[in-house]
Amino acid sequence: EAGVVQSPRYKIIEKKQPVAFWCNPISGHNxxxxxxxxxxxxxxxxxxxxxxxxxxxSQLPKDRFxxxxxxxxxxxxxxxxxxxxxxxxxxxxxxxxGAGNTxxxxxxxxxxxx
Amino acid sequence: xxxxxxMEGPVTLSxxxxxxxxxxxxxxxxxxxxxxxQYPGEGLQLLLKATxxxxxxxxxxxxxxxxxxxxxxxxxxxxxxxxxxxxxxxxLSPTGANSKLxxxxxxxxxxxx
Numbered sequence: 740e741a742g743v744v745q746s747p748r749y750k751i752i753e754k755k756q757p758v759a760f761w762c763n764p765i766s767g768h769n770x771x772x773x774x775x776x777x778x779x780x781x782x783x784x785x786x787x788x789x790x791x792x793x794x795x796x797s798q799l800p801k802d803r804f805x806x807x808x809x810x811x812x813x814x815x816x817x818x819x820x821x822x823x824x825x826x827x828x829x830x831x832x833x834x835x836x837g838a839g840n841t842x843x844x845x846x847x848x849x850x851x852x853x
Numbered sequence: 854x855x856x857x858x859x860m861e862g863p864v865t866l867s868x869x870x871x872x873x874x875x876x877x878x879x880x881x882x883x884x885x886x887x888x889x890x891q892y893p894g895e896g897l898q899l900l901l902k903a904t905x906x907x908x909x910x911x912x913x914x915x916x917x918x919x920x921x922x923x924x925x926x927x928x929x930x931x932x933x934x935x936x937x938x939x940x941x942x943x944x945l946s947p948t949g950a951n952s953k954l955x956x957x958x959x960x961x962x963x964x965x966x
Binding site: 742743772779780781782783784787795830832839841842843844845846847 | 857885889894895896897898899902904942944946953954955956957958959
């Protein structure tokens with residue numbers, strides 16, 4: 740069974756430029772998450788989807804970040820414009836719906852803003 | 854709110870040494886507790902979990918026991934190997950919620966031959 744697939748793995752952009760990350764969750768997983776992991780820290784939830792609905796986006800900086808999950812499968816996370824402080828690893832994860840289900844993570848997209 | 858506190862790192866051990874990584878948590882109710890591991894160049898992987906008090910999670914020789922009275926979930930392994938070198942994250946998921954993880958800062962373990 741394929742795991743969570745993310746792209747690109749690495750991205751270097753100049754500040755004020757836009758960037759987008761793509762995620763394909765594990766087949767059959769209705770719940771999709773985007774986490775941000777700063778250097779030396781644990782991941783922090785940005786947004787959680789149940790199918791195509793964003794059910795928890797309280798930690799998403801909505802002035803510059805946006806996300807979508809059309810058709811309830813793949814998802815895209817966008818930053819526009821990027822700031823130096825956005826340099827981090829952006830992790831996508833998925834799970835089956837419901838409490839107690841294991842969350843599976845992708846390898847992450849490493850963003851450096853210069 | 855919910856939070857997870859891990860001991861400060863990094864930790865360096867010799868092969869076959871005993872490992873303990875401390876983790877304590879703050880949460881209402883009875884959260885589920887997890888240890889995730891991140892090997893170099895790879896994504897986060899679930900190592901083990903426990904869903905109720907006194908449960909012991911175990912995998913790959915690692916163990917952790919859910920201690921409600923001390924709000925702890927310490928990770929242990931009797932004899933570490935070089936291949937255990939990784940970053941270890943303790944995490945919790947609140948009671949009754951869809952799986953939504955709150956992570957600790959993580960600790961880097963290096964095992965030397």
